[in-house]
Amino acid sequence: MDSRLLQAFSHWFTISSNLLLIIGVFFFLKLPKDKRANIRYWLPFLILTFTVLYENFGSYTNYNFDFKKAINAYLGNTEYPQFNLWLFNIARRQVGVILYLLLIKYWLRPAHKKYINWMILGFIILVFVLQISGIEPLYLNQPIIFAIGANLILIGSGLYFIGMITHDQYLERNPLRLVSFWQMTIILFTFSLNYISSVSLLYLYEVNPVLGKALQDISYVMLLCTLGVLIVTIASPLLPSIFEKEPSYGTD
Amino acid sequence: MEPIEDQIYVIIFATIFLGGIMSTFVISMVFIHRQRQVQNRQKLDFIKSEHEKTLLNIENEIQQETLTHVGRELHDNIGQLLSLAKLNFNSQKPEKHIEGKEILGQIIQEVRNLSKTLNLDWVESTTVEEFLVQQLKKISDTGFCETVFEQEILLEEMEKEQKLVLIRVIQESLNNAIKHALPDLIEVRMMKSGDEKVILIRDNGKGFDTAQRSAGSGMFNLKKRMETIGGKFELKSELGKGTEISLVLPK
Numbered sequence: 001m002d003s004r005l006l007q008a009f010s011h012w013f014t015i016s017s018n019l020l021l022i023i024g025v026f027f028f029l030k031l032p033k034d035k036r037a038n039i040r041y042w043l044p045f046l047i048l049t050f051t052v053l054y055e056n057f058g059s060y061t062n063y064n065f066d067f068k069k070a071i072n073a074y075l076g077n078t079e080y081p082q083f084n085l086w087l088f089n090i091a092r093r094q095v096g097v098i099l100y101l102l103l104i105k106y107w108l109r110p111a112h113k114k115y116i117n118w119m120i121l122g123f124i125i126l127v128f129v130l131q132i133s134g135i136e137p138l139y140l141n142q143p144i145i146f147a148i149g150a151n152l153i154l155i156g157s158g159l160y161f162i163g164m165i166t167h168d169q170y171l172e173r174n175p176l177r178l179v180s181f182w183q184m185t186i187i188l189f190t191f192s193l194n195y196i197s198s199v200s201l202l203y204l205y206e207v208n209p210v211l212g213k214a215l216q217d218i219s220y221v222m223l224l225c226t227l228g229v230l231i232v233t234i235a236s237p238l239l240p241s242i243f244e245k246e247p248s249y250g251t252d
Numbered sequence: 253m254e255p256i257e258d259q260i261y262v263i264i265f266a267t268i269f270l271g272g273i274m275s276t277f278v279i280s281m282v283f284i285h286r287q288r289q290v291q292n293r294q295k296l297d298f299i300k301s302e303h304e305k306t307l308l309n310i311e312n313e314i315q316q317e318t319l320t321h322v323g324r325e326l327h328d329n330i331g332q333l334l335s336l337a338k339l340n341f342n343s344q345k346p347e348k349h350i351e352g353k354e355i356l357g358q359i360i361q362e363v364r365n366l367s368k369t370l371n372l373d374w375v376e377s378t379t380v381e382e383f384l385v386q387q388l389k390k391i392s393d394t395g396f397c398e399t400v401f402e403q404e405i406l407l408e409e410m411e412k413e414q415k416l417v418l419i420r421v422i423q424e425s426l427n428n429a430i431k432h433a434l435p436d437l438i439e440v441r442m443m444k445s446g447d448e449k450v451i452l453i454r455d456n457g458k459g460f461d462t463a464q465r466s467a468g469s470g471m472f473n474l475k476k477r478m479e480t481i482g483g484k485f486e487l488k489s490e491l492g493k494g495t496e497i498s499l500v501l502p503k
Contacts, residue, residue, distance in 0.1 A: 161281045171292045200263045
């Protein structure tokens with residue numbers, strides 16, 4: 001086998017995320033048919049699959065330099081042909097944010113769901129404007145877009161926590177035994193810590209690569225934790241003794 | 253210290269600070285949740301105990317009324333019939349003995365009917381509609397005033413406790429109308445208002461000022477009783493213009 005290909009896919013994060021996808025697929029297939037058709041389970045599975053696929057695609061772009069260079073050139077980036085930021089900008093910072101907002105929306109009370117719809121719409125418009133106007137090109141780091149995305153996720157999680165401390169159905173339950181609580185907590189941490197690491201990464205790699213790598217490792221670990229909690233969500237119907245029934249606000 | 257070193261420290265500090273804020277936020281949310289959970293449980297326990305207290309009061313009231321009714325029946329009805337039967341049996345005439353036996357049969361039937369009213373099982377076997385018709389008939393039979401009953405909707409079967417409270421509130425409202433309003437007409441309508449089912453009790457009596465305290469306290473009890481079963485009690489009254497009570501039924 002090509003040693004460069006092996007090198008590109010042998011990073012501990014890539015291997016771990018692929019293993020998590022296999023576990024996720026296993027649990028998803030074990031779910032009854034009606035549960036698989038329920039957004040509560042298929043959306044986390046979609047996010048899990050999407051994340052692992054784009055991470056693998058990222059590894060592939062590191063292996064196939066010509067392909068990466070061609071895409072960069074197509075987007076107008078001839079200065080840094082080694083960058084694959086365009087992939088992570090689209091997948092993690094744009095589509096990823098929208099998918100996580102949809103996931104958060106599922107757990108919110110109907111009155112709060114409409115806020116998420118407006119957030120998603122506003123975010124899409126803003127992303128287009130910032131990219132088309134050239135303020136944040138697709139092939140470079142996009143701190144503004146990621147900052148807005150991360151803040152929307154923080155607001156969405158905040159709405160969930162407000163519901164948790166005010167709604168009677170949540171007050172009857174133990175939050176530590178709710179999948180939704182762990183999902184929101186991990187998403188909150190992942191996006192806030194990823195934001196710090198993403199805005200300082202390029203700078204740190206230049207001035208202090210050891211710290212830069214450490215910070216990126218934190219992002220990787222948080223991302224793996226998020227994938228882990230998505231798997232737990234998918235597997236939760238199979239673990240009724242661990243998790244309590246989620247309040248549904250009558251939408252289930 | 254070098255500027256680059258400073259910036260690195262800022263990044264490390266910002267990361268730790270943000271992580272700390274997030275942790276504090278989530279932990280505080282869990283603590284607030286616990287606190288509110290305790291408050292919510294206390295509130296639910298209070299509502300439950302209030303509900304039980306109301307039910308107990310209603311059962312006591314009904315039992316007291318039943319005992320009074322039984323006493324009156326024993327004295328005025330069964331006692332009279334027994335005396336009559338005794339007179340008949342003391343007579344030498346055979347037709348009087350036959351009449352005495354018939355009276356005995358009537359007494360047995362009366363005792364059976366009376367024994368049925370001693371427990372609250374009748375609440376289960378009767379519907380709210382039947383109860384209303386029965387009560388209005390009783391009022392009109394006394395010749396006190398005319399009564400009208402209009403049924404526009406059908407009520408779903410209610411739990412015994414809910415029905416007991418509702419029946420008691422209806423009875424109390426009708427009693428109040430008879431005692432205090434002196435109306436010519438009492439009108440009861442079972443109808444739909446929006447998505448709510450309502451029993452409307454209206455009289456054309458003298459009415460009263462709803463702001464008066466003496467009138468308000470009895471109505472407050474009725475309101476509280478309706479609320480314990482998840483319903484509502486609304487009252488409209490004006491001096492000289494009668495009274496209208498809306499009992500919004502629990503969904």
